[in-house]
Amino acid sequence: MTGTARSPRARYREQTRAEIKEIALRQLAEGGTAAVALTRIAKEVGLSGPALYRYFDSRDALLTDLIRDAYADLAAAVGRAADALVPDTGPRARLQALAAAVRAWAVAEPHRYLLIQGTPVPGYTAPPDTLDSARGVLGPFLPAFADGRPSAAVRPVAAQMTGWAERDAAVAEWVRRHVPAGAEGAALAGAVLAWSHLHGAIGLEVSGQFEGMGHEGATLLAAQIDSLADTFGLA
Amino acid sequence: MTGTARSPRARYREQTRAEIKEIALRQLAEGGTAAVALTRIAKEVGLSGPALYRYFDSRDALLTDLIRDAYADLAAAVGRAADALVPDTGPRARLQALAAAVRAWAVAEPHRYLLIQGTPVPGYTAPPDTLDSARGVLGPFLPAFADGRPSAAVRPVAAQMTGWAERDAAVAEWVRRHVPAGAEGAALAGAVLAWSHLHGAIGLEVSGQFEGMGHEGATLLAAQIDSLADTFGLA
DNA sequence: TCGCAACAGTTAGAGACTGTAACTCTTACG
C-alpha cells in the first residue's frame, strides 16, 4: 500500500489525524453535525486549539473528510455483501441482500448516514467526488438489472438513462464494468431507482420518523425493493 | 379567525414575529440552517441583539417555528392540489397529481424542504407534532388507495399497518376520515409507501445529487408513483 | 556531524454568535 508508512513524522501525522477524526465521529454521534467543535476536540486530544489547523484546513475540511470516509465505508460494506453472495444468487435476492446491507450500515451508524444523505452542512459544498462515491455504492446493484425488462412505468427513466450513458463517457464506462453491453439503460435506471428507494425508506427510518408505528424499517425497504424487482421482472 | 387581531400590542408582536421569520427564511435560503443567526436578524430588523429573545425563546425555537410553518404550507399545497382535482379523477391520476404537488413545492423552496426532511438541526429535537404535520400532508393520499389491492410485495407492509391502526386509535380515526372502513391497512401502507417514494426521489433531487445526469426529477418521481399504482392495482 | 528548513506546537487575540442579567422607558388598562 502507498502512504501507510513513510517517514516517522508522516506516520505520526496520520495517527493524529485519525485520532482527531475518531473524536469528531464521537461528537457527531452524540450531538449531530453541529456538535463537532474543533476546540473541544483539541482539548480532548490534549492539544491547544489552533494546533488542529495543522491537521485540517478548517472545520469544513474535517467534516468533508468524514463524509468521504463514510461513503467509502458504505461502499465497502456493500461490496462485502456482494462478495458474500453465492454465485448462483438470483437478481432479486441479490437486490435484497445489497439493500439490506445498506440499511444495516445506516441503522448501525445513523449519524454517519445522515452525514452522507442530509444537506451537507453549510450551503451546498457538494464535493466533486460525491458522484464517484455514489457510484462506488451503487455499482454492485447494476448487475442485478442486467436481464431486467423495465415495465411501462419506469421505461421513461430507462430512456433518459440511456441518453445519459450516451452523453457521459465516464458513466458509460462505469456501467460497462458491471453489466454486459446493451443493458446500460435498464441497469442504470434500476440502480438509480434502487438508490431512490434506499434514500426514501432508510432516510425516513434514520431520521426517526417511524416512531409511533410499530417499527418496521426492514419491512418497508424489503417491500419497496421487492416491488422494484417486480417492476423489472426479475427472477 | 382567532388570534388575528386582539390588543394593539399583541398585533404588533405578531407583526414583529412575522418579520423575524421572514428574514430568517431569507438567511435560510441563502446559506442553509447554519446561516440563520439571531444577531444578524436583529441588526436587519433594527433591534439590538437580545431583544429577539422577547419573541423567540431561542434560536432553536425560531427554527422549530419555521419547520412547523413549512409543514403547514406543504400540507396546504397538497390540500389545494387535492381540491383542484375534478370529481371523477381516478386513483392513479390523483396520486400523480398529489405527488407532483409535493415535488413542485419542494423544488420551489428547496431550503424549506430540506428543513423538513433533513436532520432537524442539532440532535434529534423531533417536535411532537411532527407526526400530526406529516399526517396533514399525507391525508389526501389515503383515498387513492381505498380500492387498492396490494401486491404480494407490499402485503407485509399492509399487515403491519393494519396492526398499527388497531393499536393507535388516533391513527385509526385519522385514516377513517379519509377512507371507508375495511381498507385501513392498504390505505395506510399506500400512504407510507408514497411518503417514502416522495422522500427518496425529491430528497435526492433537492440535495442536488442529480447534477450530472440529464436532470429528470419529475420523470423519476412519476415513474416511482406509477410503479406504486401498479403495485396496488390502481386504475 | 552539524546546520537549517520544515514541522509541531504555543499564546494572544479578533470577530461572530448564543444566551443571561440588570436596568430603563412606554403603554395599556383597571
Place this chain on the structure above:
DNA sequence: CGTAAGAGTTACAGTCTCTAACTGTTGCGA
C-alpha cells in the same frame, strides 16, 4: 392616573472559528 406588564437597552459571560506571531523540535542533506 398609577402601576404592572411588556419592549427595549447595554453589559457581559461563554463558546466557537480562524489568524498572527512566535518558539521549540526533528530529521535530512551537505
